[in-house]
Amino acid sequence: MNLFDLVAPIYGRVRLNDEKTFRMIVKFGDFKKTDKVLDLGGGTARIAKFFTDIVQEITVIDASRGMIAQCKKHIGIICILGGAERISYSNGYFDKVIIVDAFHHFQNKEKAVKEIRRVLKENGKIIIEEVDFGKLGNWFLEKLETIAGTKSKILSPQSLVELFSKNQFRTRLVKESRTGYYLIGEKG
Numbered sequence: 001m002n003l004f005d006l007v008a009p010i011y012g013r014v015r016l017n018d019e020k021t022f023r024m025i026v027k028f029g030d031f032k033k034t035d036k037v038l039d040l041g042g043g044t045a046r047i048a049k050f051f052t053d054i055v056q057e058i059t060v061i062d063a064s065r066g067m068i069a070q071c072k073k074h075i076g077i078i079c080i081l082g083g084a085e086r087i088s089y090s091n092g093y094f095d096k097v098i099i100v101d102a103f104h105h106f107q108n109k110e111k112a113v114k115e116i117r118r119v120l121k122e123n124g125k126i127i128i129e130e131v132d133f134g135k136l137g138n139w140f141l142e143k144l145e146t147i148a149g150t151k152s153k154i155l156s157p158q159s160l161v162e163l164f165s166k167n168q169f170r171t172r173l174v175k176e177s178r179t180g181y182y183l184i185g186e187k188g
């Protein structure tokens, strides 16, 4: 059992700004009623729950059993226990992939990006919300999260762009606040 399993039952109550994050993602995502969307590392479906009415299919894949148990309490969301590094879907299945506050937890980021590319359609979109507290701040947060048992490695916004560019994504960054930003990418 990891920290996410433990906090899963209260996670939805302590994480605020769900709707604000959803609105930002919608702004960047150009979502269509026919879209199949994957929320990777989507946890309890805190964000995915807003998508049920606006897209054809919304799927959460998350590595925590506890988080997925909470996800399953929502109607209209496909909730799957699994890792970003091995996505159990066929090539080109999804129109869009979203990742909120989770990419820095993925253990093998190279593999995850390759999997995201594989399951996305041609010209499919990836929208990532990530944190950036600067070099020292990120180092400190990584230590805290690792002590808490969640393991994390926070890439700088530029390193995240490089990782996706090298995997043939066209990318852009949007700074959202002093400590948060979005990477928007399109499979080229």
Ligand SMILES: C[S@@+](CC[C@H](N)C(=O)[O-])C[C@H]1O[C@@H](n2cnc3c(N)ncnc32)[C@H](O)[C@@H]1O
Binding pocket: 004, 015, 040, 041, 042, 043, 044, 045, 046, 047, 061, 062, 063, 064, 067, 082, 083, 084, 085, 099, 100, 101, 102, 105, 106, 107
């Ligand atoms: C901080 S939580 C964010 C959850 C959700 N995206 C949200 O914003 O509410 C990070 C999530 O990433 C998941 N996670 C960590 N490593 C993962 C991996 N390799 N594959 C899939 N999910 C992972 C955790 O289980 C956890 O639910």
